[in-house]
Amino acid sequence: MGKNVAQKLIDSHLVSGEAVQGKEVNIRIDQTITQDATGTMAYLQFEAMGVPRVKTKLSVSYVDHNTLQYGGFENADDHRFLQTLASKYGIYFSRPGNGICHQVHLERFGVPGQTLLGSDSHTPTSGGIGMLCIGAGGLDVAVAMGGGAFSLTYPKVVLVNLKGKLKPWVSAKDIILELLRRMTVKGGVGKIIEYGGPGVASLTVPERATITNMGAELGATTSVFPSDGVTKDFLLAQDRVKDWSELVADADAKYDEHIDIDLAKVEPMIAQPHMPDKVCKVSDIEGMKVDQVCVGSCTNSSYRDLMVVSDVFKKGGHKVHPEVSMTVSPGSKQVLDMLALNKGLSHLIEAGARILESACGPCIGNGQSPPSGGVSLRTFNRNFEGRSGTKDGKVYLCSPEVAAAAAIYGVVTDPRKLGKYPKIAQPKKFLIDDSMVIAPTKDPSKVNVMRGPNIQPLPKAVALADGLKGKVLIKLGDNITTDDITPAGTWLKYRSNVPKYSESVFSQIDAKFHEKAKAAGGGFVLGGENYGQGSSREHAALCPMYLGIKAIVAKSFARIHKDNLVNFGILPLTFENPADYDAIAAGDELELPGLKAALSSGGQVILKDLANGKQFKLKHGYSPRQVDTIIAGGTLNYTTAKAK
Ligand code: MIC
Numbered sequence: 228m229g230k231n232v233a234q235k236l237i238d239s240h241l242v243s244g245e246a247v248q249g250k251e252v253n254i255r256i257d258q259t260i261t262q263d264a265t266g267t268m269a270y271l272q273f274e275a276m277g278v279p280r281v282k283t284k285l286s287v288s289y290v291d292h293n294t295l296q297y298g299g300f301e302n303a304d305d306h307r308f309l310q311t312l313a314s315k316y317g318i319y320f321s322r323p324g325n326g327i328c329h330q331v332h333l334e335r336f337g338v339p340g341q342t343l344l345g346s347d348s349h350t351p352t353s354g355g356i357g358m359l360c361i362g363a364g365g366l367d368v369a370v371a372m373g374g375g376a377f378s379l380t381y382p383k384v385v386l387v388n389l390k391g392k393l394k395p396w397v398s399a400k401d402i403i404l405e406l407l408r409r410m411t412v413k414g415g416v417g418k419i420i421e422y423g424g425p426g427v428a429s430l431t432v433p434e435r436a437t438i439t440n441m442g443a444e445l446g447a448t449t450s451v452f453p454s455d456g457v458t459k460d461f462l463l464a465q466d467r468v469k470d471w472s473e474l475v476a477d478a479d480a481k482y483d484e485h486i487d488i489d490l491a492k493v494e495p496m497i498a499q500p501h502m503p504d505k506v507c508k509v510s511d512i513e514g515m516k517v518d519q520v521c522v523g524s525c526t527n528s529s530y531r532d533l534m535v536v537s538d539v540f541k542k543g544g545h546k547v548h549p550e551v552s553m554t555v556s557p558g559s560k561q562v563l564d565m566l567a568l569n570k571g572l573s574h575l576i577e578a579g580a581r582i583l584e585s586a587c588g589p590c591i592g593n594g595q596s597p598p599s600g601g602v603s604l605r606t607f608n609r610n611f612e613g614r615s616g617t618k619d620g621k622v623y624l625c626s627p628e629v630a631a632a633a634a635i636y637g638v639v640t641d642p643r644k645l646g647k648y649p650k651i652a653q654p655k656k657f658l659i660d661d662s663m664v665i666a667p668t669k670d671p672s673k674v675n676v677m678r679g680p681n682i683q684p685l686p687k688a689v690a691l692a693d694g695l696k697g698k699v700l701i702k703l704g705d706n707i708t709t710d711d712i713t714p715a716g717t718w719l720k721y722r723s724n725v726p727k728y729s730e731s732v733f734s735q736i737d738a739k740f741h742e743k744a745k746a747a748g749g750g751f752v753l754g755g756e757n758y759g760q761g762s763s764r765e766h767a768a769l770c771p772m773y774l775g776i777k778a779i780v781a782k783s784f785a786r787i788h789k790d791n792l793v794n795f796g797i798l799p800l801t802f803e804n805p806a807d808y809d810a811i812a813a814g815d816e817l818e819l820p821g822l823k824a825a826l827s828s829g830g831q832v833i834l835k836d837l838a839n840g841k842q843f844k845l846k847h848g849y850s851p852r853q854v855d856t857i858i859a860g861g862t863l864n865y866t867t868a869k870a871k
């Protein structure tokens with residue numbers, strides 16, 4: 228039987244396990260990426276493994292999240308640690324200013340047919356060139372750097388069949404927003420989204436990457452496009468045609484689900500506060516006053532994206548509306564440099580846009596928080612409540628075209644009213660300058676890894692006790708994000724300091740949570756559907772572990788977070804009957820009697836609510852490896868015990 232692209236990628240990297248949907252398989256990882264906000268922990272874990280040099284084909288350490296810091300040494304400490312460590316262990320180091328990891332990786336390093344594991348949920352961006360790219364916690368990436376396989380549940384493969392061609396003023400962002408409207412933020416859990424059909428050929432690589440990038444918002448394991456002639460042209464223009472190979476689905480390939488999108492029927496779309504799936508047509512909310520417009524992020528910061536915006540201003544002779552504050556963050560040094568050379572940058576500056584560094588910037592709440600109650604239109608991928616840094620800020624997600632129209636008129640405007648659509652051709656040759664990527668040393672013995680006071684040692688997990696008991700410290704609703712658990716913004720600088728960062732846990736919901744958890748000696752968290760969606764930050768497991776949280780009982784979990792919890796010895800458990808969630812109240816004393824025996828024998832896990840005497844059946848779905856990991860108290864304990 229023929230194979231689809233996703234199956235070809237997984238099967239060609241299979242180390243062990245059965246290639247059967249729903250079963251755990253282990254795959255070989257060719258490349259890894261980290262970024263600074265998750266990287267310090269990943270590398271502390273890598274160091275703890277005692278492997279002298281990375282065993283991957285390529286590993287890159289990017290600095291893009293925390294590039295500028297006001298009044299403090301923490302970021303600079305982290306950067307110096309990352310740079311010296313990269314050199315010693317055989318990792319390429321992409322300096323701050325070189326760009327956002329996903330954009331740079333797509334341009335300079337991704338290879339069709341290979342696998343990439345990254346400690347960032349938007350790692351699937353390079354799926355735009357036919358690569359299997361998966362976001363994971365830092366510990367999983369550390370294991371992959373040490374030559375270990377990555378374990379995943381063999382996913383379902385969904386074919387998104389594209390036909391026709393996009394109309395003027397409609398772009399890739401509108402396609403993925405339309406999919407989010409149809410599938411929701413949990414519609415992709417346990418699935419790979421594969422794009423196919425005659426419409427694929429009409430999309431350039433950066434457009435494909437916008438779509439695969441936001442597959443993360445669908446909760447998908449990853450998203451992938453075939454590697455075809457368009458991919459070849461892109462790699463040729465990046466002077467990397469030697470990295471190209473064809474990867475397309477067989478004619479008789481089968482898929483688990485099918486979704487049809489007629490590109491000609493897609494309209495300009497927008498996601499409303501505070502979820503990427505709260506999508507409507509731009510025309511439905513036209514006329515709403517806009518305070519801020521931000522162009523950039525790993526979703527929409529390519530040369531094409533920024534040139535469209537620049538051209539709209541230049542051709543129409545427009546300026547940024549006096550009541551709008553507009554920022555532009557180019558995705559990479561390559562994008563910024565090319566815009567500078569062809570005057571695209573001057574047109575943006577002349578129009579009144581404020582040019583920020585090539586970095587994540589406002590997307591991770593680093594600057595440009597909206598004014599109180601303000602409306603911010605962003606070409607980004609996430610609009611979770613409070614992520615922008617302003618609790619009552621209203622963040623909308625849209626295409627660069629929609630962002631430009633709003634910046635000009637000061638109100639939400641259908642971009643189709645802007646007249647002639649600028650045609651931005653893909654450059655025949657991108658500007659190549661990799662001087663901000665530093666190759667690792669050939670003599671590791673000469674490199675001293677530098678640690679300042681911000682680099683705190685990793686906290687240790689303890690082995691599982693039988694019969695866990697504790698209070699419900701907090702009861703939460705559906706779609707709790709890892710931003711809700713461990714916020715970014717002003718807390719970002721403590722990513723290398725778990726004791727300090729733990730003070731942020733649930734702070735946006737209950738400012739005293741960490742004190743309560745410590746005073747109670749830990750306890751349970753109760754969650755709804757899709758608990759832990761969003762960012763891959765393993766701190767959302769590490770910090771609760773530090774506070775003594777033993778188990779999260781929820782209706783369902785997001786993939787990366789569930790794996791992170793297991794990695795740090797916290798039990799993710801789901802209700803057999805989701806309605807049981809209603810019977811448990813915050814503050815109830817819970818017990819998991821005979822837990823260890825139930826886990827090891829594959830028996831039923833029972834949850835007792837000592838406050839009302841009720842008892843509930845729980846599921847976990849752990850593989851035998853995960854059961855052993857949980858009992859050992861997390862992956863580091865498990866692998867160390869195994870190595871003895
Ligand atoms: C994000 O977009 O939420 C981040 C910040 O890039 C995270 C990683 C992190 O929290 O450091 C992600 O997407 O995984």
Ligand code: SF4
Binds near residue numbers: 292524586
């Ligand atoms: Fe950076 Fe935003 Fe992309 Fe995360 S989503 S990697 S914060 S640009």
